[in-house]
Amino acid sequence: MRVVDLDRDMSDVIPTGTTRDSQLLFERMTEVTLALAEPAAGRRILDVASGFGQDSLALAALGADVVGAEPSARMTAWARLVSAKASGRIPQWVRGWSDALPFASGSFDAAICKGAIDHFDRPELAIAEMARVTRPGGRVVLAIANFDSLACRLARAHDALAERWSGAAPRRGRRHYDVPADHFTRYDLGLMREQAARSLDLVRVVGVSLGWGFGPWTRAVERLPRALAFRALQTLDAVAARSPSLADVVVLVGRPRALHTRR
Template sequence: MRVVDLDRDMSDVIPTGLTPDSEFLFDQMTQITLDSTGARPGTRVLDVASGVGQDSLALAARGASVIGAEPSQRMTGMAQLFVAEREGPHPLWVRGWADDLPFKEGSFDACICKGAMDHFDSPERAIAEMARVTREDGVVVLAIANFESLACRAGRALDDFRQDVLRLKPLRERRGYDAPSDHFTRYEIDLIREQASASLRIQSIEGVSLGWGMPGWSKTMARLPKNVADGAVRTMGRLGRLWPQLSDVIVLVGKPRRSASTSR
């Protein structure tokens, strides 16, 4: 039996009041992922695990023909409501699992999967499927949260110190460096590189943002004058690009490998 919550929505994931560091992280993650597709009029793009559909819609607004594939009827229902209020070209929605995509080999110029790989019960099969449905010189773009980021390492070190030396409780009940209960995989740079390289020839690995979730960071950014906070998160963002292994989010771009195991 497949243990996936098909009724989930994003209310526990998407922060409501955005602080400058969250704003920077979510904007950059989205922009870099979408830009990497090369979406423009005439291109075909697949958004795997499209959720509430905001990325599919943004890609369609760039002129691409977009399909959002999503197993959760509830998420797709929210996506339909979300796009119904918006003008311009709309994506198509298809119900489908990432590891069994209902498309022929080479159907798309680009395929994205943003913020979802850690929810998949067979992520390697999902990457192989994304490689299969993307044409040989197209791109597959995978964006994942890095659970070995600087912020995760700092949070864990601080909690260890509090518990082992000061005999105090961890700072927060939900420790940001532990994968949430609805994640199957706790991603970091080596793992995504290893999983992706079985089906993709990796073109780039980019780090997005640095320090998000570090103890006290968000509160400090929210208290600073907006221009100072924006400058600080941008500077940290530049460091995240230099050290993707420490960044908050990793965006991997690869081209499909064609082999017996990636065709069917």
């Protein structure tokens, strides 16, 4: 039985912009993912698990021919509604599962999948499908949350120490380093690389944001003057770019391995 909520919307996803570190994380994750897809006029780009379609729309606005594929009826309806009001190029919206993409082999120049692979029940098959529908020499871009980031490790250690010292019972409810209920996989860099490398020749691995969600840091950033806070967040983001194992999100770019371009 597949355990996927086809009526879900984004209300259970962390709201962007609630804290400065969240704002930086979500903005950079989007910027980096979309840039690595190399959007340009005439390029065909597939957005897998496109959600309510904001990334597909942004890629289309840059001139690309975009298809947003998404199984959720509610998300797809939302994307159609929003794009009907947009001016300029509009993506094509297709209902479809990531592990059985309804497209011919090699029909895209690039495929992206942002913040969604850990929601998939068959992530490796999904990556194989993205490799299949991307032309030889094209690129597959995967943006995945890292649950072994520096912030997760620090927060885990901090909570364990606090509980030991105070003797209090572990805090109830989900901590930011706990995998959400709607995720199937808890990713770290090793697992991302391992799964991606089965279908892709990896050409880049970039980290995004450092320290996100670690309470003392999140609160300190809120107290700093705004310009200084964003300079600090950008500096850590630059460190994360070169140290993906510590980063809050990892973006992997790969070319389809020959095996996966046929079918």
